[in-house]
Amino acid sequence: GAVVSQHPSWVICKSGTSVKIECRSLDFQATTMFWYRQFPKQSLMLMATSNEGSKATYEQGVEKDKFLINHASLTLSTLTVTSAHPEDSSFYICSARDNGRNQETQYFGPGTRLLVL
Amino acid sequence: DAKTTQPTSMDCAEGRAANLPCNHSTISGNEYVYWYRQIHSQGPQYIIHGLKNNETNEMASLIITEDRKSSTLILPHATLRDTAVYYCIPSNSNSGYALNFGKGTSLLVTP
Numbered sequence: 679g680a681v682v683s684q685h686p687s688w689v690i691c692k693s694g695t696s697v698k699i700e701c702r703s704l705d706f707q708a709t710t711m712f713w714y715r716q717f718p719k720q721s722l723m724l725m726a727t728s729n730e731g732s733k734a735t736y737e738q739g740v741e742k743d744k745f746l747i748n749h750a751s752l753t754l755s756t757l758t759v760t761s762a763h764p765e766d767s768s769f770y771i772c773s774a775r776d777n778g779r780n781q782e783t784q785y786f787g788p789g790t791r792l793l794v795l
Numbered sequence: 796d797a798k799t800t801q802p803t804s805m806d807c808a809e810g811r812a813a814n815l816p817c818n819h820s821t822i823s824g825n826e827y828v829y830w831y832r833q834i835h836s837q838g839p840q841y842i843i844h845g846l847k848n849n850e851t852n853e854m855a856s857l858i859i860t861e862d863r864k865s866s867t868l869i870l871p872h873a874t875l876r877d878t879a880v881y882y883c884i885p886s887n888s889n890s891g892y893a894l895n896f897g898k899g900t901s902l903l904v905t906p
């Protein structure tokens with residue numbers, strides 16, 4: 679149980695294009711999902727908290743107009759990196775909090791590796 | 796958020812118990828202690844969490860001191876597949892249970 683998927687698992691794009699990453703909770707419903715970013719040899723950094731049906735809350739220093747988050751259902755949140763640049767190349771990881779029994783626990787997806795050329 | 800201190804790295808022989816300590820002396824009364832691990836190039840994996848009482852599941856045991864200022868994650872019989880970075884993270888409902896990852900402990904299990 680508590681499986682979270684991400685699609686795609688990796689993507690290469692040209693500078694200036696937009697990339698959409700999907701995060702799905704497969705066997706549970708999640709009102710709250712989180713998006714993290716991880717640069718090489720560094721730890722995960724929280725980018726934003728996504729709540730179904732409402733606007734995402736972004737961490738300090740994360741541009742909301744650049745990283746668009748949509749959480750339209752209880753099983754899907756998307757992160758769109760708009761006008762991507764090489765410095766946006768990173769490992770993007772989502773997590774989802776289970777609405778059921780373990781509401782205080784979040785489960786992570788496998789991550790999406792983004793390379794912007 | 797409470798700050799945590801974990802050893803940078805640890806070694807453990809395969810088949811032996813791995814005891815990973817974490818200091819969280821500034822933890823607040825309603826903050827859980829979560830343990831996650833990240834195997835290279837994968838998303839973090841939930842291991843266990845607790846508030847006050849010791850906890851055990853199929854993966855590990857969590858021992859929390861009575862004053863809650865520190866905890867120890869115990870992997871009873873470490874295998875090579877347990878080689879990973881282990882994170883101890885306090886969190887509560889104030890932040891929606893968001894996780895603030897520190898540097899963690901890099902555990903190497905050797906044959």
